[in-house]
Amino acid sequence: MTDQSSQSQAETQKADAALVRDIADAVAERDIRWLARTLRRMHPADAADALETLPYDEFEEAVELLGEDLPSEILIELRDSYREGAVEMLPDQAVAQALDELDSDDATTILEDLEEDRRERILEDLAPVDRAELERSLAYEEETAGRLMQTEFVAVPEFWSVGETIDHARGLGAELPETFYEIYVVDPAHRLLGIVPLAALLRQPRDVKLEDIMHDPTTTLTPDLDQEDVAFQFQKYSLASAPVTDHANRLVGMITVDDMVDVIQEEHSEDLLALSNVSSADASDTVFETVKARVPWLAVNLLTAFIASAIISVFEGAIEQLVALAILMPVVVALGGNAGSQGLAVAVRAIATRELDGASARRTILREVLAALINGLIIGAGVGLITVFWFNDLRLGIVIAAAMLATFLWAGLSGILVPLTLKRLGADPAVASSVFVLTLTDVMAFFTFLGLASLVLL
Structure with a gap:
């Protein structure tokens, strides 16, 4: 059964690849009739996928070639960047035709892609009732129920x-x-x-x-x-x-x-x-747009990295005297950062699904602290034993075990408290939490490990 399924999937992929090549050939040969007929026979979502598989310049050429023959159902199935590009390429008459054929919620989505002057120009060509409904939908804020709803109902x-x-x-x-x-x-x-x-x-x-x-x-x-x-x-x-x-x-x-x-x-x-502090990158995005979206967060991470480096510089003398500290520092930081990321992922998901409202927030914080304590004891003991056997130094093993426990507890608390605090302040926890959690965890990891080593070993 598995072999038959794999064979069927392979055949489907071959058929899809052949179809995309045929569409590309039709665009190159400017065969509007075959292209329009083929796209109309396909499910709108499949047709949209086929068009998006084309190189972006060929996609734009296909849209320009089809014009009013591009089915409106396909237009609404395209990913945002492709739909925006398609609407920009289509003539006003084709856009107005699509607005007339689509439900009001989908028509509103198309109108959102238009420049304001062009939007007004196209709306003037619609029937007064249709124009009034669409203008009312556009009056609502973006990403609200008013923009999502359709005004056709029984x-x-x-x-x-x-x-x-x-x-x-x-x-x-x-x-x-x-x-x-x-x-x-x-x-x-x-x-x-x-x-x-x-x-x-x-x-x-x-x-x-x-x-x-x-x-x-x-x-x-x-x-x-x-x-x-x-x-x-x-x-x-x-x-x-x-x-x-x-x-x-x-x-x-x-x-x-x-x-x-x-x-x-x-x-x-x-x-x-x-x-991960990145934005999506579509095939239509340029290198400049991709870099522009990511550089600000890289700059923030650069600042936080220097904060961690400043903590290390405080214990420069201890590191010079005991080289083992430099060897073991990445272990404490890596494991602590991973623990913080785990707690953060759980917290952001819980906030999104409304699982951290009221008393459940206190239960979640307690659960994360206890889990961090147990994980810290287990991992700390393991790292400590490895360190003792590696460097033949019992005190160094105890130091790194204690630092690991403290780092895990701090990472567990940060992973849950930082997104909750940001939510209370009105910020998006998913966007801003990771920078704060990882920075706090790194600082705690360096400070506890190097600080304990200075006190105990030197």
Whole structure:
């Protein structure tokens, strides 16, 4: 079975590579008809992947060649940098056509990629109702529920029956959302009264009233809610979709799980990269853009490295008298830094998943301290024994064991307290924590090891 799976995967990869070569050839030969027909036959996500596999200059050429023939579903599936490049290459008429075909949340994403003057120019060509909806979505802050929500949804009064609701949805035609999972029940002021899942609707006879089968919303979102909080609500309650209401409880939109998958992936990637103090690098990024994104953090790390060096210089005389200290210093620092990084990774994840709220924060701090104590005893004893056998010096083994224990305890505390403190101060723990944790750990490692060695051995 495994051999068959591997063979099937290899054949799929060969087919994909052949398809990309065919697309590249079609771009080179300017075969618009074949290119457009092939992309339309593919799933939009697969077509986007195929286009992104091309060298970036060939990708731009393909977009320019297709113009209005580039399916809007493919456009929205492209990664951010590729989508922005594609929108820049497309003529205004093609962008306006894509806005007309896409759901309002996807159309808002396209509009975000446009320069303000071009955005206004394209919006003027849209129908007044469509333009008003898109402008309202753009009025919300970026990375909020208002930007994520789509304004196409099915809302009906509570006195309607199941049959009337189904007939109404069928009659909406093109106004019916492409993907939806719930019917929203509203009063005459458009305030949300309840929700009827499609599965529950289809199980009931046509004459059953909606008020008899609707239930209260599991959660309601407001347009100004941060997208991370929206994603947390979807994860916590296992939602497929959720209504968005204003502060008067009037229904203004809905958010579906497909948008949340993108947000969760985006936030996860940002936090993962931030822990290493880097930003993502797409194929469209230039060397200058990549360097510009990374140099500031390298400069910060340069400063912290000199702080650690300053600590070492205080004990310069001790190192000159006992060369073994210089040999063993990297061991203490490396293990301490690794312990700090482990605690930091756990803490940042716990903060992101709301596991460090209230009393759970105290339990987590206690757990990390106890874990650091036990790890410090185990690793410290091991390093101490190795040192005794290596240098035939019992006191040096005791010194490095004690320094290792102190460093592990400090690393465990720093790994949990630094991100919690930064969160309380309103900073992003994923972005700023690693520099502080590693610096504090290095300083403690050098200070305890060299300080104890000076006191005990010299």
